[in-house]
Amino acid sequence: MTSIPSVDLSDFISDNPTKKQQFVDAIGKAYEDIGFVALKGHFLDDTLVENLYKEVKDFFSLPTETKQNYEIPGIGGQRGYVSFGKESAKGKKEGDLKEFWHFGQYVENNPKLEAEYPKNVIVNELPEFNAVGKETYKMLEKTAKYVLRALAIHLGIEETYFDKFIHNGNSILRPIHYPPISEEPKEAVRAAAHGDINLITLLMGAQGRGLQVQNHKGEWIDAIAQPDELMINVGDMLSRHTNNKLKSTIHRVINPPKELWGTSRYSIPFFMHPISDMKLDVLEGCIDENTPKAFEDITAGEFLNERLIELGLIKK
Ligand SMILES: O=C(O)CCC(=O)C(=O)O
Numbered sequence: 001m002t003s004i005p006s007v008d009l010s011d012f013i014s015d016n017p018t019k020k021q022q023f024v025d026a027i028g029k030a031y032e033d034i035g036f037v038a039l040k041g042h043f044l045d046d047t048l049v050e051n052l053y054k055e056v057k058d059f060f061s062l063p064t065e066t067k068q069n070y071e072i073p074g075i076g077g078q079r080g081y082v083s084f085g086k087e088s089a090k091g092k093k094e095g096d097l098k099e100f101w102h103f104g105q106y107v108e109n110n111p112k113l114e115a116e117y118p119k120n121v122i123v124n125e126l127p128e129f130n131a132v133g134k135e136t137y138k139m140l141e142k143t144a145k146y147v148l149r150a151l152a153i154h155l156g157i158e159e160t161y162f163d164k165f166i167h168n169g170n171s172i173l174r175p176i177h178y179p180p181i182s183e184e185p186k187e188a189v190r191a192a193a194h195g196d197i198n199l200i201t202l203l204m205g206a207q208g209r210g211l212q213v214q215n216h217k218g219e220w221i222d223a224i225a226q227p228d229e230l231m232i233n234v235g236d237m238l239s240r241h242t243n244n245k246l247k248s249t250i251h252r253v254i255n256p257p258k259e260l261w262g263t264s265r266y267s268i269p270f271f272m273h274p275i276s277d278m279k280l281d282v283l284e285g286c287i288d289e290n291t292p293k294a295f296e297d298i299t300a301g302e303f304l305n306e307r308l309i310e311l312g313l314i315k316k
């Protein structure tokens with residue numbers, strides 16, 4: 001593939017079985033190949049998106065000392081602020097040229113998970129920031145639920161298979177700011193080549209150039225969404241669970257050309273994680289003579305922990 005296919009989630013949600021199946025086939029085919037789709041017909045409305053960008057830009061414009069008050073030690077950056085250059089891609093020593101924020105799950109009726117997850121951090125300077133983040137979290141989580149239902153049908157398992165694992169799951173919404181580049185970045189890039197850790201990622205803000213995806217030939221292709229589209233890709237957890245039938249594709253964010261160094265990039269991925277007890281063991285239906293089981297059994301919690309150590313966010 002040399003471009004990212006587009007799909008419309010309203011086809012899946014419609015009562016028309018033919019359209020529903022067409023959506024399943026299109027996303028299934030795309031995920032067995034390039035691992036990315038651009039998706040419209042999701043649950044985010046324009047006002048919410050506008051408000052979110054305003055709040056996110058206001059937050060990153062706060063003085064560094066104020067932002068650093070929200071950087072919480074000991075939780076691997078899982079909530080609140082993570083300052084510039086802290087995170088590096090797996091296997092890379094230079095930090096990415098970005099700062100970000102994490103909104104986490106709003107647990108309902110489950111004291112065990114409430115105790116397990118770090119608490120969301122409240123920004124005092126921007127009262128709307130917290131509420132707008134929560135609303136966006138919920139809408140992206142709902143969108144992701146339907147995408148996973150379509151993938152379950154494609155995989156030949158029960159449509160609602162993923163529902164129980166993502167309800168109160170460990171998902172995070174990550175507004176990212178890539179600041180203007182003020183000096184020759186040498187080896188450092190906005191986001192070095194990586195695969196996402198989680199089940200699927202829903203990315204807001206892929207409208208401008210920057211995000212690139214590596215196809216099977218090793219070529220980097222631009223992934224640019226239309227204004228009403230989210231970029232949605234497979235992460236390593238889902239790729240493992242499906243014995244690599246669905247592809248977690250390597251992607252990166254390149255630095256802009258020098259004449260655009262003065263501009264920021266804002267993007268907002270939602271990393272859909274299941275509850276940490278979910279077993280990512282390869283699904284039986286994804287194993288056959290030609291494709292033997294390629295991954296060890298592991299839970300989502302164990303896998304996440306391994307990867308956060310590799311990203312430099314937590315210590316052994
Ligand atoms: O900023 C982007 O467009 C993509 C960011 C990304 O791939 C990530 O944070 O995992």
Ligand SMILES: [Fe+2]
Binds near residue numbers: 251
């Ligand atoms: Fe990513």
